[in-house]
Amino acid sequence: MKEDTRLAKWLSGELNTEELEELKKLPNYITLLRIKENLDSLQSPYFNEEGILTEVLSQPKTITKTIPLYRRYWFTAAAVILIMLGIGFVFTVQDTHEEAFSGQTFALNLPDASEVILNSGSALSYNKWSWDNNRKVELNGEAYFKVAKGEKFSVITSLGTVQVLGTQFNVKARANRLEVTCFEGSVKVIKDGKEVVLKPSQGLYYEDDVYSGVLRMEKTDPAWLHDELIFNKESLGAVIAEIERHYNISIENKANSSQLFSGTLPGDDIETVIKILELNYHLKAEKKDNVIILKP
């Protein structure tokens, strides 16, 4: 033990017997003892504890309290904002998706009050959040559009793009066929860099990328809206697919015919539809476990 702390150890009673014996040999040991006793008889000064406590507690803590609270919750607030930004980002990026299943049609309004009616087995998606800058929908299937007047409106399909400024038109994008019919205003069809403008009562289709030319259409709106299936030089496969979607049934076609079909089929009478197919293609229909089989 160092000499310069020995008395401190003694005062706090930390010396061992040996060290204590050694200390007792000091000439001033008795003085030290008496100092210790005098120290221990000293009284802690009077302290007006209650008075000061009352004074302290009477102080308002409002002003300073708000600042620490703000600081303490700063990180929480930052985290919340980040999460909200994240959610906002996801919503911005994520498109709204609408779908009409087989056997049904589905009407919806776009953010600018444009109307869309989806035909059976069709899907449409668009971005609600960027709609004002970007009036654009992606279509898979068939839909009838009644577009509100405004900026450019685009319908994008895997087969081509249709652009309009406020009009009524029908777009059908099925398998290998893109079909557009204009009912009001004008429509621009963009396909492989080629642009065709349609006027009211005009239509066109691309089948396997082969252009039909501008066709004359008599209807003022698509037949499927009135529960009619209208076909313009479509393959048997395409007609059957349309019937399947519309009636939500399964048809197995064992015939192999390249004869195209034009005409109207009823949308509410499957028996008649099958009859028409049997007569036109010289087929025999058989029903088996909810599946209609067409045989030559």
Place this chain on the structure above:
Amino acid sequence: MKEPEKQGICDKIFFTGFFKTHARSLRNFLYYKFGDEDLADDITQEAFIKLWQNCADVRHPKSFIYTVAKNSALNHTANKKVIMTYTKNNPAKETDYQSPDYIMEEEEFRKKFEKALSELTEAQRTALLLHRVEGKKYREIAEMLEISVKAVEKRIHGALVSLSEKIENFR
């Protein structure tokens, strides 16, 4: 340093408990330092008011009050003598010392002791009285003064050497 009283220091009951545990030590620490009771009271009160007002923001209340008090104390210098009173009237009355040379009359010894005590350095006096009168352990004093335990022990040792030398030389 984990301080349980940190939780709910804004709560009045909790604060009161904390005050009763620490106010006296702080106040007497300041008194031993300055020898001025009013000043010690003022600084103590000010430190606790700041704690009360900033309760939500204070993580270590004990360190906080000592830091605030020490900052306030920087503006003051010790200019008065520390005057101590005795609990017992005759501290060494029943002690039977072996060597008659060192037996003094109690009153005489006490006067010398008081004089010697008042002549200690501020650092020595503060450490000694915190230990002996306030019952603080050297470790606690070290925390209060923000020095090492070793430094506290040196101060106490120095105080005792000084006291005994002075008392013997006053003779």
